[in-house]
Amino acid sequence: MDKFDKAILDALQDDATLPVAELAARVGLTATPCWRRVQRMEASGLIRKRVVLLDAKKLNVGVTVFVSIRTQHHSVDWLKSFHRLVSSIPEVTEFYRMAGQTDYLLKVVVPDIAAYDRVYKRLIQGAELGDVSSSFAMEEIKCTTRLPLDYAAA
Structure with missing residues (x-):
């Protein structure tokens, strides 16, 4: 895992819905190698899944x-x-x-x-x-x- 992988993971932990182009720009890569890295981390299980975090209080489970x-x-x-x-x-x-x-x-x-x-x-x-x-x-x-x-x- 290099600095690019860590930067990708850091950005995805903030927002897993980032478009690949924006993610790539944030971490200093072009879209294709960035996407390959994401796919590799998903295939290896390092990225287990992408989810939406909900507000417990607004769902009445506060x-x-x-x-x-x-x-x-x-x-x-x-x-x-x-x-x-x-x-x-x-x-x-x-x-x-x-x-x-x-x-x-x-x-x-x-x-x-x-x-x-x-x-x-x-x-x-x-x-x-x-x-x-x-x-x-x-x-x-x-x-x-x-x-x-x-x-x-x-």
Whole structure:
């Protein structure tokens, strides 16, 4: 990955809808080599997909809940079942298996506490969980999809 690739990724992280000509001009290339680089990064999986970021508050899901889950079950079958359950809940926007005292961490977006309670009930009805702890975000201070590019191999 050279300076041009990093510049392309930097620009696309700001606006994935940039026309190739504008992207090329921003990074100091002509359109064809710029487009080839984008295609190469897509084919390699470095660029996983291009998405639109929506405003959660305008969509009435402005309450963010971080849910820490501990369980006594650590079998592959239980994990597959739990994965299916969590993946079926649209309010869960992020789902992580953790190391440490928390086994799983979920990020949930809902309009209010009552909506979160419905998500919580789906979780506890659908899986045997040891402990579920919910933390409600009071203020979003930094939320980005932008990844740092300084660590990318040259």
